[in-house]
Amino acid sequence: MLNQSGEVTRLAVKDAIGFPALTLLASMTGFGSLVHESGLPFTVALAATAGIWGLPGQLTLVELHAAGASAFFVILAVALANARFLPMVVSFVPLIRSSATHPGWMFVLVQMLSINSWAAGLRRFPAISPELRQRYYIVFASICMASGLLGTAIGFLGVGLLPRPIALGLIFLNPLFFAILLAGAQGLSASTALLIGAPLGVLFHLIAPDLDLLITGVVGGTLAFLVGKMRQDRKKYHD
Amino acid sequence: MIDVQAIDIGLVTLGAIGATYLWRGLGVLFASRINHEGAVFQWVTCVSYAMLGGLIARMIVLPIGPLTQTPLSFRIFGVIVGLAVFFLLGRRVLLAVCAGVGVFIVLVSAF
Numbered sequence: 001m002l003n004q005s006g007e008v009t010r011l012a013v014k015d016a017i018g019f020p021a022l023t024l025l026a027s028m029t030g031f032g033s034l035v036h037e038s039g040l041p042f043t044v045a046l047a048a049t050a051g052i053w054g055l056p057g058q059l060t061l062v063e064l065h066a067a068g069a070s071a072f073f074v075i076l077a078v079a080l081a082n083a084r085f086l087p088m089v090v091s092f093v094p095l096i097r098s099s100a101t102h103p104g105w106m107f108v109l110v111q112m113l114s115i116n117s118w119a120a121g122l123r124r125f126p127a128i129s130p131e132l133r134q135r136y137y138i139v140f141a142s143i144c145m146a147s148g149l150l151g152t153a154i155g156f157l158g159v160g161l162l163p164r165p166i167a168l169g170l171i172f173l174n175p176l177f178f179a180i181l182l183a184g185a186q187g188l189s190a191s192t193a194l195l196i197g198a199p200l201g202v203l204f205h206l207i208a209p210d211l212d213l214l215i216t217g218v219v220g221g222t223l224a225f226l227v228g229k230m231r232q233d234r235k236k237y238h239d
Numbered sequence: 240m241i242d243v244q245a246i247d248i249g250l251v252t253l254g255a256i257g258a259t260y261l262w263r264g265l266g267v268l269f270a271s272r273i274n275h276e277g278a279v280f281q282w283v284t285c286v287s288y289a290m291l292g293g294l295i296a297r298m299i300v301l302p303i304g305p306l307t308q309t310p311l312s313f314r315i316f317g318v319i320v321g322l323a324v325f326f327l328l329g330r331r332v333l334l335a336v337c338a339g340v341g342v343f344i345v346l347v348s349a350f
Contacts, residue, residue: 023333037305041245044252051256056291061255063294066303071251079258081294083287087280089266110263169344171306172317175298176339179318180325180332182291189281193288201293202300212297213290220289225282 003129012139015124020116023177024144025151030173031058032155037171038066042156049152050145053114057082059174060213069210077213085110088118095125096134109134112141188231193224309347317343 002008028049035045040062048058060081064074089110096109117140125133159167182194197220204212204219298306299314306314321339328334 019333026333026336034304038303040248044248047252047256051252052259054259056287056294057255057259059298060294061252063298063303065248065251071247071254074251075254075258077290078255079261081287081290082259082262083283085259085262086266086269087284089263090270093267093270106267107264110267111260113263163348165344165348168305168309168347169340171304172309172314172343173336173340175295175302176318176321176343177332177336178291178295179299180321180335180339182288182295183322183325184330184332185288189285190288193285194292197289197292198296200289201295201297204293205297205301213294216293217286217290220293221282221286224289225285228281228285 001129002127003132005132005135008128008132008136009139011124011128012136013143015120016140016143020120020140020144021147024116024148025154027055027173027177028148028151029155029158030170030177031055031062032152032157033159033167033170034059034155034174035062035152036156036159037167038062040065042153045152045156046149049148052078052082053111053145053148054082054085055174056178059178064213067209073210073214080214080217085113088115089113092118092121095121096137098131098134100131101134109138112138112145114141114144116144117141189224189228192227193221196220196223309343310350313343313346313350316346 002011031049032045035042035048048061052058052061057078060078061074064077069077092113093106093110097103097106117137120140121133121137124136128136155170159170162170182190185191185194197216200216200220201212204215208215299318300311302314317339320342321335324338325332325335
């Protein structure tokens with residue numbers, strides 16, 4: 001059990017620099033160039049990265065806005081694309097509570113939570129004394145946020161200087177990164193929802209471009225949910 | 240002269256940031272008294288995964304912006320290479336992404 005703050009800080013730095021920082025740098029470079037190519041300002045790129053801090057929601061914002069969807073639907077779709085933060089925060093906050101800090105501080109800290117810091121925390125916390133978990137999280141998440149912002153800036157400012165194929169490759173990185181990340185998604189209902197959602201997303205975009213994501217989510221998600229429920233019930237019946 | 244478009248995207252971005260923070264803030268409030276294995280949460284999770292699946296497929300098949308200038312076959316091939324590398328070479332995300340983007344860049348520059 002690690003109980004010295006220096007050790008915990010070093011562990012967090014070591015864990016963050018490497019795969020998480022590199023992946024964020026790469027994916028946010030893709031996002032930055034997408035924002036640039038969509039004709040939106042630099043401040044929107046940085047604000048979206050720091051403020052939304054979740055690539056699916058960021059992509060939804062830029063893509064739907066570029067597609068001409070109305071403000072209401074853009075915001076609603078971003079909100080839905082980020083709904084996962086609710087269960088993530090609910091399961092994470094009890095782990096980083098500390099008697100040394102004001103409980104209200106938690107409302108600030110959760111802004112930096114992303115899939116990277118969530119997964120790293122869940123993996124490392126058993127070996128870190130409870131009072132120092134918040135320190136691990138803050139160090140880890142700050143490094144992630146810094147590389148995400150750096151990547152966004154590089155992508156936005158660099159895309160115009162790059163040869164055309166590489167600039168296109170950076171934009172292509174956005175959907176590809178997510179296709180690969182989600183291909184490794186855990187759980188049958190998650191995979192079912194992804195596989196049902198993919199064709200529906202294309203289909204509904206052709207039928208109703210403004211509402212496509214929302215209809216895809218509700219129709220595909222409900223189908224996947226029912227399939228998962230049927231599977232559970234059948235298992236119960238056989239047991 | 241007020242730039243209406245800049246105000247528009249600024250407000251939409253702020254709205255999107257606020258809407259995202261709502262989930263995080265509610266998460267802190269609910270942290271001690273919510274069942275995140277309940278049916279509603281499972282359904283919301285399914286809805287977000289379906290939306291993501293749809294968004295990614297749409298960005299690859301029917302992109303908006305500069306990717307429209309690239310052939311569909313290049314984009315599909317890039318995804319296939321990325322996924323193949325991911326599943327065949329030990330599920331390494333960064334390696335798979337580099338392979339897929341690399342193939343896509345080579346195809347775009349060669350043709």
